[in-house]
Amino acid sequence: MSEHIIRRLGHHGDGIADGPLFIPMTLPGEVVSGTVEGQALRDMRVVTPSADRVSPPCRHFKACGGCAVQHGSDRLVADWKVDVVRSALEAHGLETDLRPIQTSPAQSRRRATFAARRTKKGAMAGLYARSSDVIIEIPDCELLHPDLMRGLEVAQELAKLGASRKGTLAVTVTLCANGLDVAAAQGKPLDGPLRMGLAQLCDDMKLARLAWAGEVIATRLPPAQRFGKAKVLPPPGTFLQATAHGELALLTSVREAIGDAAHIADLFAGCGTFALPLSERADVHAVEGDAGMMAALDKGWRAATGLKPLTVETRDLYRRPMLPDELHKLDAVVLDPPRAGAERQVEQLALASVPRIAYVSCNPVTFARDAQTLVDAGYTLHWVQVVDQFRWSAHIELAACFTTDKRATGLNLTSF
Incomplete structure (x- = not known):
């Protein structure tokens, strides 16, 4: 048996000790003992617990793989998730205003x-x-x-x-x-x-x-x-934001980021999480690779009242990103890609100098990569809103605001 000090939490919620050793259910500053096996610790015992160690609220925590950090205080978990985003940005030489995290309540996953x-x-x-x-x-x-x-x-x-x-x-x-x-x-x-x-x-x-x-x-x-004023019937098993609280937090941030833009493209639009509420005040072009999602979004928009014009396009944005000549007429773009990010699409957005970009991400690492592309092209990253709708897990969501003045638009930074 040997003793080890937990230096930090890794991206998966494991405590990391020198070696490195990856030790689940431990917290920074704790002294633990056990037998080293590869990069793990067998028969782990906490010798000196952290002041942030708490009793897990769920009796299934130790066995179930659904949660990773129920043993940490809410403050520690919140700080850890914000630090993951900060570290991803710092790896690309980027700094910005990281707003206080928005955390969904317990028993809210839908x-x-x-x-x-x-x-x-x-x-x-x-x-x-x-x-x-x-x-x-x-x-x-x-x-x-x-x-x-x-x-x-x-x-x-x-x-x-x-x-x-x-x-x-x-x-x-x-x-x-x-x-x-x-x-x-x-x-x-x-x-x-x-x-x-x-x-x-x-x-x-x-x-x-x-x-x-x-x-x-x-x-x-x-x-x-329901997305705003519209009701949508998604295809079976379709992606949906994990909690209603998280969806609202992201939508609020997106609205602020695009300001008073009148012509918007929602790229990787899904079934309309952002496109439909935004169409209450702006013309929206929604693009998504899944034809079933686009059909559901379009049908929901047509059945709703009080919405501005909305068009849909089924298009694989990884293979065929929107190009500058298609983007030049837009005041703003909402970008919500999968975990891989949107490297090729972001390159085209940078070339087109779209005045405003609201970037929603579920992967701080690929977000930071794409953010660097935009900043290098002259964009300003004004703020990042971290959203924790996968409570007690290692998953992190965020929304960010980018603007550039390379194209005269008359837009300001006011929110809806």
Whole structure:
């Protein structure tokens, strides 16, 4: 047994000691003991705890892999996440105003993917254990919205019906205006009896919609999501911001970043999280690579009232980014790419000198890379708003405001 001092938290929430050693469920400044195995510590024991160590609010924390830092105080976790963003920017020589973090409350997650498996006595469903394919049942989860917890029972029933003997069913459950929107994957191939059984289950469990391997099996009620004045019926399993609180925090930041822009493009627009609310005050062109999302966004806009013109375009922005001659007429761009960032698109935005850019990111590292491209092209990074809607996890969201005066626009920095 040897003793080690935890120097800092890593990007995945593990404590890091000299070596380096990566030690889960530890905090900076703590002295821990254990037996070194590679870069891990076996039989770890906390010798000197941190003043920021707290009792985890969830009884499943030590076994479940859904959360990483419930053992740390809210202040420590908030500071750590802001520091991750600060460090990513500093690696590119960038500094800016990092606003106080916006953290979603406990039991507010409205979307989760459960793992479900058949057992000799029936089925079980939950989340995976830490760094494992073992399923941990989580009846008292402190992360998920109480109305979402019923998805565990749904996942169990789906596993009984359609999971293979050795396989694990992935069941994505999303809260919508009319209940639970459920999409299952990795199960048995659809046949007549399975299709009938799934349709009956959708009715018996009063689900809004049930999809299997991407195919909608039954819809009892429209699985609607509201974005501003519009109601959207997304394709099964579609991305949605993790919490209503987090979505509002990001939308508020985006509105501030684009100011009074009258002509906006929303790139990587999804089903309209930003495009539809922004169309209440500006003309919007929404671009997304998924045709189903674009169709849902367009239908939602057409059914709403009081919105300005909105156009949609299905386009893979990684292979075919919007070019300067398409961007020159815009006052602002909203950019919300996947974790890989938007390197090629950002290069084109820099060439076009779009006056305002609201950049929403779920990866501080790729955001900082793209931010450097914009700053090198003459943009000013005014501020970054860090948003923690994946409470107690290592995930970080942010929104940022960039402007350039290379193109005369008459825009100011006022918010809506």
